[in-house]
Amino acid sequence: MSQLREPSSKSAPASGDNGFTLVEIIVALGVMLTVMVAVLPQLVVGLKSAGTAKLVTQAKGVAQGELERMRGMPYNVGPSAGPYVDVLDIYYPDLTPPAATPACGTSDAVNRPQASWTGYVPPGGTRCSYEPQNGALYRSVRPAVSAPGLGPFVVVTATQFLSAAVPPVAATPPAGYNTLHDATDVPPEAQIGVTITVLRSEHGTLRPITTYTQIHRRDSNVERLHVEANLKAVEVRSVTADGGPLAFAAGQLNLVGSLSNAVTVSANLTATSASRSSGVQQSGATAAVVAPPSATLATANGAAGSLGGGCTYACWGNTMLGPIAVTAKDGYPTAGSRIAPLQTMVTGPTNSGFSVGNSEQSEYLSKLELLPNAQPVSVDTTTQRPSGLSPTTCAAGSGGTQDSYVTASGYLQTQAASVESCAVARTSTIALFPTNSAPKGVVRIELQNASANCRLDSKVASSSFGYAATVQYWNDTIGRYESVPIIKGALDPLALVPLSTQVGGGRSLGDYIESWSSLTAAQVTSVKTAGEVSVTLPSVVSITTKPVRTDTTAPDGVDPSSALSLSIGATSCSAKDSR
Numbered sequence: 001m002s003q004l005r006e007p008s009s010k011s012a013p014a015s016g017d018n019g020f021t022l023v024e025i026i027v028a029l030g031v032m033l034t035v036m037v038a039v040l041p042q043l044v045v046g047l048k049s050a051g052t053a054k055l056v057t058q059a060k061g062v063a064q065g066e067l068e069r070m071r072g073m074p075y076n077v078g079p080s081a082g083p084y085v086d087v088l089d090i091y092y093p094d095l096t097p098p099a100a101t102p103a104c105g106t107s108d109a110v111n112r113p114q115a116s117w118t119g120y121v122p123p124g125g126t127r128c129s130y131e132p133q134n135g136a137l138y139r140s141v142r143p144a145v146s147a148p149g150l151g152p153f154v155v156v157t158a159t160q161f162l163s164a165a166v167p168p169v170a171a172t173p174p175a176g177y178n179t180l181h182d183a184t185d186v187p188p189e190a191q192i193g194v195t196i197t198v199l200r201s202e203h204g205t206l207r208p209i210t211t212y213t214q215i216h217r218r219d220s221n222v223e224r225l226h227v228e229a230n231l232k233a234v235e236v237r238s239v240t241a242d243g244g245p246l247a248f249a250a251g252q253l254n255l256v257g258s259l260s261n262a263v264t265v266s267a268n269l270t271a272t273s274a275s276r277s278s279g280v281q282q283s284g285a286t287a288a289v290v291a292p293p294s295a296t297l298a299t300a301n302g303a304a305g306s307l308g309g310g311c312t313y314a315c316w317g318n319t320m321l322g323p324i325a326v327t328a329k330d331g332y333p334t335a336g337s338r339i340a341p342l343q344t345m346v347t348g349p350t351n352s353g354f355s356v357g358n359s360e361q362s363e364y365l366s367k368l369e370l371l372p373n374a375q376p377v378s379v380d381t382t383t384q385r386p387s388g389l390s391p392t393t394c395a396a397g398s399g400g401t402q403d404s405y406v407t408a409s410g411y412l413q414t415q416a417a418s419v420e421s422c423a424v425a426r427t428s429t430i431a432l433f434p435t436n437s438a439p440k441g442v443v444r445i446e447l448q449n450a451s452a453n454c455r456l457d458s459k460v461a462s463s464s465f466g467y468a469a470t471v472q473y474w475n476d477t478i479g480r481y482e483s484v485p486i487i488k489g490a491l492d493p494l495a496l497v498p499l500s501t502q503v504g505g506g507r508s509l510g511d512y513i514e515s516w517s518s519l520t521a522a523q524v525t526s527v528k529t530a531g532e533v534s535v536t537l538p539s540v541v542s543i544t545t546k547p548v549r550t551d552t553t554a555p556d557g558v559d560p561s562s563a564l565s566l567s568i569g570a571t572s573c574s575a576k577d578s579r
Helices: 022-071 087-091
Strands: 119-121 137-147 151-162 191-202 205-216 225-239 245-259 263-276 281-283 286-291 295-297 300-302 314-316 319-321 324-327 342-346 354-356 377-379 406-414 418-427 429-432 443-457 460-475 480-487 502-504 513-518 525-529 532-537 541-545 565-577
Touching: 022 151, 022 191, 022 205, 087 137, 087 191, 225 354, 225 406, 225 443, 245 314, 245 342, 245 354, 245 406, 245 418, 263 314, 263 319, 263 324, 263 342, 263 406, 286 295, 286 324, 418 565, 429 565, 443 532, 443 541, 460 502, 460 513, 460 525, 460 532, 460 565
Parallel strands: 225 418, 443 565
Antiparallel strands: 119 137, 137 151, 151 191, 191 205, 225 245, 225 565, 245 263, 263 281, 263 286, 295 324, 300 319, 314 354, 319 342, 342 406, 354 377, 377 429, 406 418, 418 443, 429 443, 443 460, 460 480, 513 541, 525 532, 532 565, 541 565
16 A cells, blocks of 8 residues: 655755756856956957958058059150140149148048149148158149948049159259140159048048059160161962962071160071961971070971971971070170071972972963972972171172071171171072973072171161072073073163063963062162161062962953962161160
C-alpha cells in the first residue's frame, strides 16, 4: 500500500524561460549596459571618422581632376598662333585684382569663397589660410556646385609663377602682363606652383582639403643635328587578279641619326620584301638596330623565300646583310663607314635571284609569248657585281664583302664639326619579259651606280650625286640588243627609243612597254643652305608595262589593271647641323 507524501513547504526561486534566475538576468543586463556606455563614444567616433574619410577622399578626387586638367593643357601659346587656350589663359590671365576683397573667416569657421574673389593677388595682398602666404598669385574661384555623394563644394585654385631656384621662389609677373596679346603674353618663369583647395560642407561647416603640385613648361625637343640616308634599289608594283595591290622591293636601307635632348641612331635594312593586300608579308634577311646602346651585328644570311609559296607573285634567292655597327657615343650618331658600310644584298641564284609577277602562268596573255614558268620581271643570274664602295667617294666601287645581284649600301658619319650621309645602290641585269625571240628578256636594265652624298663641314654644305645605268632592248630586225647608256645629263635617252621597234614574233617594243623614262639632272632635287643639305634621286629608270593578264569579261580580253611598274635606283640623303 502506497503512502502519500506531503508537499514541501519551501517555494522554488523565480527563473526565466531559459533557466536563468531573475537576479542573473538583471546582473547581465547591467554588465551589458555598462559595456555599451563605455563603447558607444568609440563607435560614434568611428562612424564619424569613416564619414570624414569618405568626404576627404572625394574632395581629393575633385582636386586631382582639376590638376590633371591643368597638366593636359599647353603651358603658353601666343595669341597669334591661333584660337588655342593654354593653362595661363585660365589660371593666370592678367593682373586684374579681385572685384571683392576676400573675407576668408577663421581656420575653424571658413567662409564660402565667392566668384568675386577671383583675380590677381600681389605680394602682401589679402589671402586665405589655405592659400600660399608668400609671393604673388592668381586666385580662381569656381562657384559652388554639387556632386553625387559629395554635396555642394567650391574649388579655389591659387597659381604662382615659380623660379628655377631650389627651393623655388614665387615670381611676380611684369607690369602689363596679359595673355590676350602677344606683346604682353610673356610669363616670367617656365613653371607654376598650383594650390587647389576643395571646400565641402561637413555637418554645416566648410572644411578645406588642399592639394599642391608644380607644373613645368614642356618644350618640344629642338633637334640640333639630323643625318639620314635612304634607298630602295628595286621596286615592283602591280595588282593581283583579285584586285589587291602587290608590292616587291629589293635592297632597302634607311639610316637615321639625330641629336636633340638625347642622341639616337636607327638602322633598318631589308634585303627583299613582298606583300599583298590580304596581309601576307614575307622578307629576306632583315634587321632593325637602334643605338644607344652601341650595337655591332655580324653578317647575317637569309634563306631563299617567296610570297605565299612558289613564284606566282614574288620569290627570291639567298639574301645577306653585311656587318652592322651603330653608335651614339660621345654625342655623335654614327652608322657604318665608307670602308665598312651597312649593306643589304641578294646573293643567291635560286628563284632567278628574284622574280616577280602578278598572275598564274595560265593567266598571262598568250600574245606575250613568255617562256614557260617565266615571270615578267627577274634577274639575269649570269653575273654578279661587286658590293664595295669607292675608297674616295660615295659611289659604287670594287671589292666588298660579297658579290651580289642587288646591293644597297649606306653610312652616317658625325664628328665635332662635320656631318656626312651616303647612300649607294647597284644591281646586276634585271630582265623584263623573257620570250622565245628574246629569252634573256625583251628589255634588260643594269644599274651600275645610284649614289647620293650629303656633307656639312663647319656647317658649310656640299653634296654630290651620281648615276649610271644601261638599258638594253631586243631589236629583232638586226638580231641583237641595242644599248642605251643612262648617265647624268640634261636629256632622257629613253625618250628617243621608238617603241615600234620589232622584238620578234610580229610584236613591237610597244606591245610590252607602255612608257619608260630615265633620270635627268633637272629631276634631281638638291638643296643647300647654311647648316643644311639634301639630295634626292627619285628613280634612275622607271618603266610601266602594258597589261599582262587576261580577263574574259573584258571586251578585248585584257585586264587593264594588270600592268607592272618598275622603279630602279631611288636614293636620297640629308644632313642638318644646328649645334
